[in-house]
Amino acid sequence: MSKTDHSNNISTPKHLAIVGATGAVGIEMMKVLERRNFPVASLRLLASPRSAGKSLEFRGEQIVVEPLTENSFKGIDIALFSAGGGISKEFAPHAVKAGAIVVDNSSAFRMDAGVPLVVPEINAADAGSHSGILANPNCTTAITLMAVHPLHRAFGLKRIIASSYQAVSGTGARAIEELRQQVDEISQGRPVTKDVYPHQIAFNVLPHVDSFLEDGYTREEMKMQNEGRRILHLPHFTASVTCVRVPVYRAHSVAVTAEFENPVSLEKAREVLMEAPGITLHDDPSKAIYPMPIECSGEDNCRVGRLRLDCALPNALTFWVSGDQLLKGAALNAVQIAELL
């Protein structure tokens, strides 16, 4: 075979479908496909009957959103799912049966042994072993691991203790509107309307993301350990996380203390972080340069900063990472997985 065969193979245009096209992540998926010049032969937009009939623009053309049915996947090569775990569980098998490969952004299949859970910068090779479905990791997990993985390669990861600062867009469009409305209500002295979150989110923080497990952690908090073990190929890795919703519109941040098997050095840590794909070191505190959610919004790369030798744990580094959870935590990572196929 000639040298060009491989690249020809990559760029063979694909017939794509997006399930949940009208959601926050679905819309980002279209933008990412455009921005990365993904070879799209055709794009089918699928959503609930309620959203069907709307038109969305893709590469200058209007595409009418169709209602999702069992028969939506005929002729589709790759289906990007982002419409919640229930929809994925019900419709991904139909997509696979119709011959499509599914890249699923929900948590439905992430822990299935037969489903690769992939962050392309970390474990791209895992994508090769799929049986029709590949899973996209949890947003906070993906953003954190982007910074942790290069350090793991250098020093051998043992465990993580982390606290998150998660934006309302992680909950969806209604949560964005709820924050906006509450801010207006407070500035006008009116009572605060609560609908999406159990408590006021404006000018408050909620140590509550996803539902609670019996041991007192939330499902969201345990994803770092459960998904991290699969992505990093570290079956004994442990992670204790506190996930907190903050009144930020977009981009998640995480304060991370990572303990390693081997001695760490700041020089080496900086070096591997600067060389790693998909992350940018923003770390000059004397000039007030550190990652912040408002600067990471809309940016593909995750930003890492506040890097320091941990003063309480030996062989440990503490740092701060921010990333756009709609991009690296969802749409970008899903399209990157599709690029691997």
Next chain:
Amino acid sequence: MSKTDHSNNISTPKHLAIVGATGAVGIEMMKVLERRNFPVASLRLLASPRSAGKSLEFRGEQIVVEPLTENSFKGIDIALFSAGGGISKEFAPHAVKAGAIVVDNSSAFRMDAGVPLVVPEINAADAGSHSGILANPNCTTAITLMAVHPLHRAFGLKRIIASSYQAVSGTGARAIEELRQQVDEISQGRPVTKDVYPHQIAFNVLPHVDSFLEDGYTREEMKMQNEGRRILHLPHFTASVTCVRVPVYRAHSVAVTAEFENPVSLEKAREVLMEAPGITLHDDPSKAIYPMPIECSGEDNCRVGRLRLDCALPNALTFWVSGDQLLKGAALNAVQIAELL
């Protein structure tokens, strides 16, 4: 001596002064003195020449704020200082010379071996050994230690890894106004004005509280370890903290992982937290009950919740604490120290 001597002694009315009376903490100090029926013989309000001449109400009477000078402390028994480290360093010695006992809310004397650093619920006995000055701890440290101390007594504290979610009122009245103004500017589509913080605080989070040290931690972050060692009498205690400013008006929150020398149990932890003074256990996640800054604002007690066995560190507990940093973190603790005298 009769049994009543001691209580008579406590209630002998004192001549008080508040330095920094017009600041956020100074105003809270007056409210706390009123609320706790502190035996006040007279109250002198002191501030910068700029604020002097204003009148503030105390127990139904108007008191005119006087300009702070070297001679302000004649006849004063107890002077509560909350006007920044520079003012404390310059004027506390004059107060002591005039015969007053100083309770200082700044960081000026906290690490001086001859100055007791006191959280009355934890180390009240230390107050006895003062030489005229007693120090009030950092707000985030005080709030965190209120929850940590009962657990330390039960299990023997080894180290802490923590991340904070700190309100803008910790910075002062101008920061409260800056958040309010930025929210208005954003809702009106106008450019955002930055003055107090180096970056926008509205709908953002800043991993930057206080100034940076050479090792990459901030001064604020190291206070937990440095002040914690003195308050807990644990010279080898270590604490790795990431301090983060969040767009909340009042009350700080901290996600804490505390590792102990001895095995921990949730039952025992709950028991000691329920019995401990100054804290309230708000911990029923299934009913969305956990500490939140908007509920702790104006409340003397700190709230503890999200208590769980740590899944990454042995002999460790992870929990969430919120407290009003103007009260337990400042004014309340200072008045409680004055009550010990």
